[in-house]
Amino acid sequence: xxxxxxxxxxxxxxxxxxxxxxxxxxxxxxxxxxxxxxxxxxxxxxxxxxxxxxxxxxxxxxxxxxxxxxxxxxxxxxxxxxxxxxxxxxxxxxxxxxxxxxxxxxxxxxxxxxxxxxxxxxxxxxxxxxxxxxxxxxxxxxxxxxxxxxxxxxxxxxxxxxxxxxxxxxxxxxxxxxxxxxxxxxxxxxxxxxxxxxxxxxxxxxxxxxxxxxxxxxxxxxxxxxxxxxxxxxxxxxxxxxxxxxxxxxxxxxxxxxxxxxxxxxxxxxxxxxxxxxxxxxxxxxxxxxxxxxxxxxxxxxxxxxxxxxxxxxxxxxxxxxxxxxxxxxxxxxxxxxxxxxxxxxxxxxxxxxxxxxxxxxxxxxxxxxxxxxxxxxxxxxxxxxxx
Numbered sequence: 001x002x003x004x005x006x007x008x009x010x011x012x013x014x015x016x017x018x019x020x021x022x023x024x025x026x027x028x029x030x031x032x033x034x035x036x037x038x039x040x041x042x043x044x045x046x047x048x049x050x051x052x053x054x055x056x057x058x059x060x061x062x063x064x065x066x067x068x069x070x071x072x073x074x075x076x077x078x079x080x081x082x083x084x085x086x087x088x089x090x091x092x093x094x095x096x097x098x099x100x101x102x103x104x105x106x107x108x109x110x111x112x113x114x115x116x117x118x119x120x121x122x123x124x125x126x127x128x129x130x131x132x133x134x135x136x137x138x139x140x141x142x143x144x145x146x147x148x149x150x151x152x153x154x155x156x157x158x159x160x161x162x163x164x165x166x167x168x169x170x171x172x173x174x175x176x177x178x179x180x181x182x183x184x185x186x187x188x189x190x191x192x193x194x195x196x197x198x199x200x201x202x203x204x205x206x207x208x209x210x211x212x213x214x215x216x217x218x219x220x221x222x223x224x225x226x227x228x229x230x231x232x233x234x235x236x237x238x239x240x241x242x243x244x245x246x247x248x249x250x251x252x253x254x255x256x257x258x259x260x261x262x263x264x265x266x267x268x269x270x271x272x273x274x275x276x277x278x279x280x281x282x283x284x285x286x287x288x289x290x291x292x293x294x295x296x297x298x299x300x301x302x303x304x305x306x307x308x309x310x311x312x313x314x315x316x317x318x319x320x321x322x323x324x325x326x327x328x329x330x331x332x333x334x335x336x337x338x339x340x341x342x343x344x345x346x347x348x349x350x351x352x353x354x355x356x357x358x359x360x361x362x363x364x365x366x367x368x369x370x371x372x373x374x375x376x377x378x379x380x381x382x383x384x385x386x387x388x
Contacts, residue, residue, distance in 0.1 A: 004209035007255045008166075009147055010136075014175040014245065016237055019137060022051060023058040025172050026091050029133035032060035035089040037080060037104040039068045039096030042139065047179065051095065051137075063087045068100040071154045071270075071277075074161065077106055077117040084111035084132065092134040094170075097191070098143025098277075101136050102151040105168045108134035117153065121161040122355060133171040139179040141244040142191025142278055144198055144251015146173035152267075159271050162355055175248060177241035185231050187276075188243075189329040192227040194278035195247035196309075196325065197262045197285055199223065202253025203308075204301040205260050205362045212257030213304070215249050220308035222246035228328040261288045261367070264359035265379055268350035273338045282326050286333065287378050289319040291371075298364025334385040348376035 013021050026034055034055060038048045043066035055062045065080055084092065084107055092111075094104025110117055113128040120127055136146035145151075147170070151163040183191070196219075202208065203216025226242035233239060265284035270277055293302050293315040302315035311321025327333075350356065351372045360367045 002209060004211065006209070006211040007149065008169065009252065010170045010173050012173045012175060012248065016176060016178045016241070018174050018176045019051065019179065020054065021174060022093070022135065022137070023054050023060060025135055025174070026055065026060055027058070029135070029171055030090040032062060032091065033087045033089050034060055034062040034091045034093055035080070035084045035087060035107070036062055036064045036093045036095065037068065037100055037107060038064065038066040039100050039139070040066050042066065042096055045182065047139065048095065051093070063089070068096055068103055071099050071152065071160070072103040073156055074117050074153050075156060077103060077153055080107045081111040081117065085114065089132055092132050093137065094134065095137040095139060097138070097140040098145045101138060101143065101145035102153065104136070105134055105145070105170055106151040106153060106163055108132040109165075109167045117163075118155075118161065120163055123164055127163075127165040127167040129167065131167050136170040136173045137179070138175065138244070140183055140187065140191045141180055141240070141247040142194040144195060144247055144254055146170055146175070147248055147251045148255045159353065160267050160355055173248070175244050177237050177244050180240045180244060181235060181237060183234065185234060185330065188234055189227070189231045189331050190276050190278035190282070192223060192230070192243055192247070192278070193282035193326060193329060193331060195250040196220065196223050196227070197281045198254040198259065199250035200285065200305050200322070201259040201262055202250070202257040204298055204305055204364060205257045206364050207362055208257045208301060212253050215256065216253035217304060217308045219246045219250035219253060220305060223250065224309040224325050228325070231329050258362050259359050260363040261285070261292060261360060261375065264351055264356050265347070265375065267359070268347055268353065268356050269339065269342065269379070271350050272342045272346055275336055275338055279331065279336070282331055283333070283335065283382060284379060286319070286323055286326055287382065288375055289322055291375065291378070292363060292365065293318055295365040301364060332385060333382060335380075335382045336385055339380070340384055342380060344373075344377040344380045347380060348373045351376060
């Protein structure tokens with residue numbers, strides 16, 4: 001009998017217009033002042049204004065930090081922690097994509113410790129126990145950060161550091177599909193494929209469990225149907241809601257069982273270029289799935305994943321089924337031009353980095369360093385997209 005743990009799930013408020021519930025939830029968690037950490041773009045299009053007006057109407061003071069543009073650096077996290085302390089924040093809100101939510105959960109967890117965030121990287125030290133309650137409001141459907149105990153932050157040199165622990169969990173998540181309608185088709189596809197990868201990897205990992213398969217396979221069934229339709233018709237709030245829900249469930253598969261080769265490569269490639277994480281993960285899975293399913297280990301898991309995304313219930317059919325899904329989302333089998341200068345040797349070295357290696361070791365089969373070299377070459381053998 002397998003022994004496993006099933007991580008907790010924060011309370012979730014789901015539905016169109018549910019962002020209006022924020023003041024009630026803030027009041028329940030401890031009130032203001034509130035530090036709102038948001039994507040810079042959301043301030044430009046008025047989404048944060050709607051949120052802060054609701055807080056003001058309820059007499060809840062706030063500090064708006066609409067400063068997230070891409071993956072946050074640890075220096076930015078330290079600055080945000082200082083702002084949380086200076087305003088005496090009793091609640092933190094993260095609104096935006098995965099980067100904004102990763103920043104918010106980490107700030108909430110460590111701000112009161114008054115120490116540099118890098119002190120807690122890679123779980124070298126336990127996270128503080130006196131964190132600030134935090135609320136997640138995702139505006140993309142992909143990362144599942146609203147329900148995971150991980151945060152990814154870059155160093156000033158560009159490498160990625162992981163933070164994890166139960167104290168990174170949000171106190172509450174609000175899933176409002178109306179907030180995702182403005183996402184353009186290519187970002188809908190890229191973020192959505194990241195969610196597919198969480199579900200597929202979580203349900204086929206060495207560490208997978210009944211919880212990982214429960215969440216992962218259900219997320220694959222939802223996303224394989226709804227995601228291509230949402231890419232084609234982004235104004236359909238019902239479709240957006242299905243993708244957002246599938247993304248959250250996929251995040252629970254990640255939360256319980258972690259990822260493997262797709263994310264090993266995408267995090268490594270992301271440290272060497274400015275490729276979008278979801279795009280990198282989708283392409284990395286497309287490249288590595290034929291290699292993975294050719295091994296005996298994990299065959300039953302891969303067969304279940306194949307069936308969940310519309311393929312035959314055989315391990316060998318999974319690469320074809322995944323390729324069909326990724327093409328139906330209008331994602332081409334090509335790397336963006338930003339990857340032109342990356343060498344296979346540099347990618348393989350990054351894949352072996354201590355921050356990334358554990359993901360490759362979570363594959364169902366044993367993955368040696370020579371295998372990482374091979375897969376790095378396979379990844380960079382993809383053609384480059386045509387310059388505009």
